[in-house]
Amino acid sequence: MKKSVTIKDVAAYTGLSVGTVSMALNGSERIAQKTKKYVAMAADELGFRKNPFARSLSTKKSRIIGCIVPDITNQFYGEMVGHLQKELVERDYGLIVGFANEDRNQEARLISQFIDRGVDGIISVPVTDTKHDISQIRTLYEDSFPIVFISAYYKDIPYYTVMADLEDGMYQITASFLKKGYKNMAFVFGDLNLIPSSERLNGVKRAYAAAGIEFDPSNIFQASGVTYLAGYSTVVNYTGHNKPDVIFAINDIMAMGIISALRAKGMRIPEDIKVAGFDDISNAAFLETPLTTVSQSIELMCRETVTLLLNRLEGKNTFSGIKKIQTTVIIRESAY
Amino acid sequence: MKKSVTIKDVAAYTGLSVGTVSMALNGSERIAQKTKKYVAMAADELGFRKNPFARSLSTKKSRIIGCIVPDITNQFYGEMVGHLQKELVERDYGLIVGFANEDRNQEARLISQFIDRGVDGIISVPVTDTKHDISQIRTLYEDSFPIVFISAYYKDIPYYTVMADLEDGMYQITASFLKKGYKNMAFVFGDLNLIPSSERLNGVKRAYAAAGIEFDPSNIFQASGVTYLAGYSTVVNYTGHNKPDVIFAINDIMAMGIISALRAKGMRIPEDIKVAGFDDISNAAFLETPLTTVSQSIELMCRETVTLLLNRLEGKNTFSGIKKIQTTVIIRESAY
DNA sequence: ACATTGAGTTGAAACGGTTCAATTTTACGA
DNA sequence: TCGTAAAATTGAACCGTTTCAACTCAATGT
Structure with missing residues (x-):
């Protein structure tokens, strides 16, 4: 690993301030067009890559979504993960996955791991087994943490769900x-x-x-x-x-x-x-x-789910109930 | 989202310095046992969770591994991802996935996305199609970026690979x-x-x-x-x-x-x-x-692969060629 | 010639941890 | 009781971005 080029290096190279470089790179309105171009070229030349950790620390966003499915070996969920990944990558999000094996405890552990990893939101195929403790989910819901459910929902928490009818x-x-x-x-x-x-x-x-x-x-x-x-x-x-x-x-x-x-x-x-x-x-x-x-239509379900989640992330107000997708x-x- | 409890809050609460709290939480040798316990309790009480971005910014580690398989719909790769995830979670790593659809360009794009996301290492089922440009991989290899291959390898880069015989x-x-x-x-x-x-x-x-x-x-x-x-x-x-x-x-x-x-x-x-x-x-x-x-034995392959990658991450020196796993x-x- | 406006840029303060040289406290032997 | 070594703790620098109030400067109208 060669030592990395930081925004400071780009600033020094261009003779601009760090703030300007940052804003230029993010395409801010307040920066002159030619400055943006100049900075972009310089960054490119120096091989600058944004440090995702610093960015996330500052913005509190990771652009990573956690996804939990019961069993990746099941082709249906395989296809689901595939579609979710595709939808998310298109919107420049990454997908981190976990498999719950139909076990509510594993699901709970994964959810809290994901949150500790700083995911922006979670998509889960819930383990709707009623025997288990669901308070974690309720707390998330009450804190309005952006979690959405796909393909099933918790009886007591029938919110933000996309599933087939x-x-x-x-x-x-x-x-x-x-x-x-x-x-x-x-x-x-x-x-x-x-x-x-x-x-x-x-x-x-x-x-x-x-x-x-x-x-x-x-x-x-x-x-x-x-x-x-x-x-x-x-x-x-x-x-x-x-x-x-x-x-x-x-x-x-x-x-x-x-x-x-x-x-x-x-x-x-x-x-x-x-x-x-x-x-x-x-x-x-x-x-x-x-x-x-x-x-x-897994594809449609996934698209709706991703849209629902990202809308929540962006603070748009969204449908919050159970969205049923037509079957054939x-x-x-x-x-x- | 309620505002988060930081290490500073824990420091204030315990009357210790931020440095001490940090080291205590990380189980450093230099901190007294009882201090560690005290800090742990306080952290628990306040509901403190480490901010992963700040941690990563400082340590330059994300504890996230990127994984690329050709096609998640194929049950074989489904099982592979499942096993990789299991092995990694056990070692407190997260798994971020991508699907290359047997396309070298998509693989390349995913690899660079993963790196921009700050993964610590990459596991890839390479698209060994010889028609395509492989310079990215060569560069990674030369920079000794921790990437390991599973299930196949690039003809010109027969290194750090685990596959069945x-x-x-x-x-x-x-x-x-x-x-x-x-x-x-x-x-x-x-x-x-x-x-x-x-x-x-x-x-x-x-x-x-x-x-x-x-x-x-x-x-x-x-x-x-x-x-x-x-x-x-x-x-x-x-x-x-x-x-x-x-x-x-x-x-x-x-x-x-x-x-x-x-x-x-x-x-x-x-x-x-x-x-x-x-x-x-x-x-x-x-x-x-x-x-x-x-x-x-997918399970064995995955275990060997994860071990190989994590050993590389920890700087242990490892076997660097093609490890073949016995078939039956x-x-x-x-x-x- | 001069205030006014607005576009463009700066600089420093976050963000929340880790690290380690320096400092303080404790424990122990004489 | 004191000196010293070892153990524990401190505090500030650092990681690399974003953000925004304050500043600069050129263009405009009068």
């Missing part, structure tokens, strides 16, 4: 299958206390109610998680007698696990049994049996 | 199939100029040579990328007449795409054709047809 998505897809005449449908969700499950379930119930059909709660299966393996295991460990017409998984990854296990049992998809996912991850269309699913049912071969 | 892995798996009597094997790789492809190819050739069998280069297929879709398309678009006994994909994701396309063409795996991947991503074992593959062939149903 899960209930409506599930309503649509359930209704469409009810209309086709299928009634015996199984729903493999994760922990039903979590918002993402309970919202979907509401959609399901609403669809049955709208169709005037009674909903049998024994068709809800609570898997050990929302992963490929959880889907796989749920099918493998199922000892019941009921063979549903359609199985709905809480997400595509889980649907893939379910399909895999069903096939291993010798069933054909969609002939013997239909399977639908949720999310429309990028290769859902290219699976051996292209997957019927409900698309949440996509019928593919796995459940024609 | 791709050549040996491919040698092993190829040899094992040659031994079983299969000779007509196809290899679907990405751009052959890239290290990850060329190393594997060397392994293949070495295995054929060792078995005394001539290798037919027309069995190498260069796909348009290394994604699920690239694998899928390669099979779909194949118009040749040759039906190989075994298809080796450059990675598991691609193997999945290949299997999917083969099945769509009515072939049975492994009866009609065998398929093997590479990486052993976490659900490779749970696919409909569990996947034969070569396991690279895993035979599963897709290619019994």
Whole structure:
């Protein structure tokens, strides 16, 4: 590491004062055009780079956003992080990441680490498990620390959230299958206390109610998680007698696990049994049996989330509730 | 945002000097035990949090590491980022991420952004495409900026790299199939100029040579990328007449795409054709047809990489060449 | 010729820590 | 009780920016 060129060196080189150089570099109105150009050239010539720490110390801004997702191995969250990063980089922000493994304590630790690192704001996929202590989040909210939620929210803190309209998505897809005449449908969700499950379930119930059909709660299966393996295991460990017409998984990854296990049992998809996912991850269309699913536009969600957060950072006043993003049912071969 | 408590407040509260408080909080040897305890309590009571910018300005360290991977959507890199994050967090470092999309220019931009953000070091999966300008990397190397490479390296800059022993892995798996009597094997790789492809190819050739069998280069297929879709398309678009006994994909994701396309063409795996991947991503074992593959221990690679980087940061002198991590062939149903 | 205005620039005070030479306090042996 | 060495603490310099009140200076109107 060669010793670094500071703004002082640029000032000395140009014969201007440090303040002028600083303002020139920041494009201040009060500096003459030609001075700005001159300073820019000199800075370039000397290879000057702003020291981010000094800048941050003075401005109290780091232009770094912290982001917490449950599990980066899940392609859905992979795509989410990818889009968030893209949106942020475009606006000259950096993204620092953490993975909470669906554990509220880890999420809490990450949040406080991020704050200690001086992030300007946080985007989190909250761990909405109701069993856990949420006071940290409440305090942040009360201090109006810029944290926004994506893809879920805390029941008690339904603010600054961007998520897909899960209930409506599930309503649509359930209704469409009810209309086709299928009634015996199984729903493999994760922990039903979590918002993402309970919202979907509401959609399901609403669809049955709208169709005037009674909903049998024994068709809800609570898997050990929302992963490929959880889907796989749920099918493998199922000892019941009921063979549903359609199985709905809480997400595509889980649907893939379910399909895999069903096939291993010798069933054909969609002939013997239909399977639908949720999310429309990028290769859902290219699976051996292209997957019927409900698309949440991750890209749109991420863009809205970043916009919401940055608007808050800039002090613009923003929508503070739960913004729901429209979903779309996509019928593919796995459940024609 | 309530106004923050500074070290000065703690000093005033305890009646000690700022210097003492700072050293006490940093656990300096020169401060009396009881003073440290006293200061810690006071700091706690006042809710003092160190300002990271001031700290960094003074120490010239941010405890943030930048990490660049080609594509976060690929589960292999998802797992990689997950492990890197875990290793770093354990050592109280933060991880800031960027995605290069296999594009050297994007990588370059990210690297310089990271440096401007004041990262202490960089971990990159390099885009080893030889067509592109690599002078930035060379300069970094010459300035001995702490950058380490994972999973690949630049041909001209074979330093500070941790990667799986791709050549040996491919040698092993190829040899094992040659031994079983299969000779007509196809290899679907990405751009052959890239290290990850060329190393594997060397392994293949070495295995054929060792078995005394001539290798037919027309069995190498260069796909348009290394994604699920690239694998899928390669099979779909194949118009040749040759039906190989075994298809080796450059990675598991691609193997999945290949299997999917083969099945769509009515072939049975492994009866009609065998398929093997590479990486052993976490659900490779749970696919409909569990996947034969070569396991690279991502976790071990990540740990070695982080250790290497942090040792460099601490000025310890470290191994500076290419550290190869042992791979393991895993035979599963897709290619019994 | 002279006040007035406004554009452009300066200089010093933050920002909140770390570091270390200098100084003070403490502990111990004679 | 005193002298001295070791331990603990102090205080000021420093890190590299931003910010803004005060200042300079040229242009303008009268």
